Amino acid sequence: MSVLTAASPPARLLAADPATTAAWTGHDTLLLVMVGVAIAVIVLLITLLDVHPFLALIAGSLVLGIGAGMGLDKAVSAFGDGMGSTLGHTGALIALGAILGKLLADSGAVNQIVDTLGSRSGPKLLPWTMALIAAIIGLPMFFEVGLVLLVPIIVAMTQRTNTPVARLAVPALAGLGALHAFVPPHPGPLVAVSALNADVGLTLGLGLIAAVPTVILAGPVYGNFIAKRVSATPPPALVASLTAEDDGDRRRPSFAVSILTIACPVVLMLAKSIADIAFPGDRWVNSLLDFLGEPLVAMFLAVVLAMFTFGYALGRTRAQVRDIVTAGLPAVAGILLIVGAGGGFKGLIVDSGVADAIGKVAAQAHIPALLLGWLVAVLIRLATGSATVATTAAAGIMAPLLVGVGTTEASLMALAIGAGSLFFSHVNDAGFWLSKEYFGMSVAQNVKTWSVLSTIVAVLGLLMALLMHAVLV
Template identity: 75%
Template sequence: MSPLVPPGTDILAAATAPWTGHDTRLIGMVALAIGVIISLIALLDFHPFVALIGGSVVLGIGSGTELASVVESFGAGMGATLGSTGGLIALGAILGKLLADSGGVDRIVDTIGSRSGPRLMPWSMALIAAVIGLPMFFEVGLVLLVPIIVVMGRRTNTPLVLLAVPALAGLGTMHAFVPPHPGPLVAVSALSADVGTTLGLGLLAAIPTVIIAGPLYGRFIARHVHTEAPAELVASLVKEADEARDAGPARRLPGFATSVGAVALPVVLMLAKSVVDIAFPGDAWYNHLLDFLGTPLIAMFVAVLVAMVVFGFRLGRTRAEVRTVVSAGLPAVAGILLIVGAGGGFKQIIVDTGVADAIGKFAAAADMPLLVLGWLLAVLIRLATGSATVATTAAAGIMAPMVVGTPPVEASLIALAVGAGSLFFSHVNDAGFWLAKEYFGMSVSQNIKTWSALSTIVAVTGLAMSLLMYAVFV
């Protein structure tokens, strides 16, 4: 038995029980169900929400479960997953929208960028992307950063790839490693890990990951890939940037410290809860207060309230204008919420049909560490579907019963490994692949050398950091 296999008695009993024909059938059915999900997404261009429902039905019926029980399991899993993560995803979208519309993103970028010389520019871009990537989804962060990358490269005569790669690395790493992004939140919920612990370990793993996949790899690949953003985009962005700069005094922007503080507030609250629970356990008033404020939903709620004040009312916006901005942040995450919910339903069917017990036997027989198994499952689903969220949701669901009884730090590291695997080798079935290609004017082969390669570096480095932290902390 691998030292990373958890000590939970139920899982141990399942792992040491003899293999049966029913186990073989269950493994075959989950492989078929994942194949159905992959085919519907990759070949028939189905929305992942519909594909996950289809795969769940195939698994439920194929395992011999009664039809009524299949529907009940799916509904229970979807409700439980949305109940634990839906509010966080929605609040994160609102926070990101308030930050962007108020000019907080501009303030962060201008302040950090103005203090960077040519040699430090890629490092500054990685830092900017990581800060912005904390509360924002990858696609939203990329759309916000593209004007900065293009204009900054144009004005400083810096190769576009040298700035684009660090930005993509910072955004992608935060999206895969750190709550409150959907993937890490789903993994934390499915694996019963602690959000604060996962967040802290994710940030710790993100530092070397962003450095390696960002400025270091960017400096290497910039010598081999030369590209320019589309001429129309460059002309438009440079014109808009010049106009905004000329009109700057007429527009009130939040301060740099205010902008960074609002982004960091939920992170600080969640980390503070975990630190106090570990360093000062007890029943004091501050334990109760931080237990409340550090709960992910409350931490995000407090951050949104603060953002409404500092990014809205203090800048002279009316209540109606702030409400409009808040409302505008929600539609963009509707599809993500549905995918996350359907993934939770798929996970519940995996649990209720006994598939996870069969996989536990397989993992024990293969003597494969759970960190590596979770990462590998996420990699395979990611390569097939192109969706980091689907990969994290499905892999975490398969791993969930095998993680029962593990220490909290180990559960968080498994969640981190799953998240890292979900970013492995982005290619033509991933929307992020095409966003990077079109925005930065690359050919398919150039994009594979840049975006696909750096996403693979992030995934492999994330696994390495998970294993290293396991050796140190567990």
């Protein structure tokens, strides 16, 4: 039961014939070199010259565009399209999450959750509790959505319990990241399942099995280690926004109401995913759940619900609720710009043809198939900064090599590719900047926390795929 290799004829996992693969050119080499140069420029501007990340990302994008020979007009166009696409996908979600967080804080719901969980968990169990909550929320949710939902709880809990930020933030990031990369119904794994002709249910089950030890080691275990070595301080404006002083005379929502309100988008998205997987078709129920389960719709409905449960139901007037909603937005304005600029940089990388260059290298490789799929995803992830793009592109590259294999092998390949798609998040990843800005870390501190834990998740995911291959195949 050895690991399948790309040169294993019985399994038909053969690497592409070099004769059918486009030849490597000097331009391909130039692209990869310029990506490295652009990333170095961004890091140096931020760390040595203390340039704002938004401006540094624009500068790095221009360096890449000019160096890759795209021309200034095409480079600017690619950056604008990438920024617009990223903000169109995550901008509204971040804004809605900020509003929900402000309603949570001002109503006392965050304090209620912190008091309840803190009293039941105890200081030693808090990281484990956070990892479990993040994994549950991360099952149906995009990473960005889950993070903006958890940030108020993490920030408030660290303030109330005097716990280092990294000790709670790392388990939350690990739980969200692992589920996003490993299991359907997240878009990357679903695309991989389709491209590789894998079984959705089997992939989901194997992904959950792989996620358990991965989240434990990358979350509470690594969080306890790095919290002693990294001192992070969330931005004061964000802390003030999310940790309003609790007025003893003010009514607070119950713990059950608070949890149900937060869980509203989770339930809607999960219902959509279950309906899509278990009851495919064009019935009106599927159409309704598809609509309600869209992340933007689900988050909007959660905010509307929160306006009632955390506002009107507690005796607040319409004007007071409107003021709370308005006050929740300024704290994330800078985050939105940075995330958008990161998307612009990613769009410019994609348009320059880096993924094609990576595909040429991968097609002629002769290494174990699961490792090859993982490496392809890693390279695309490092270049583009997007886990979904890395999973989608890697699955497309590996699909021709998996003709004739069983569903178990295909599902394990989907898992390996998903794991590779999370490898070493850095400056071209929106998640990198969300983590850095929300938890108030420097670039170096964020590399030690988020970048390292994402790498731990990626490596452990590959190891679990190889282990399960040895046992099951």
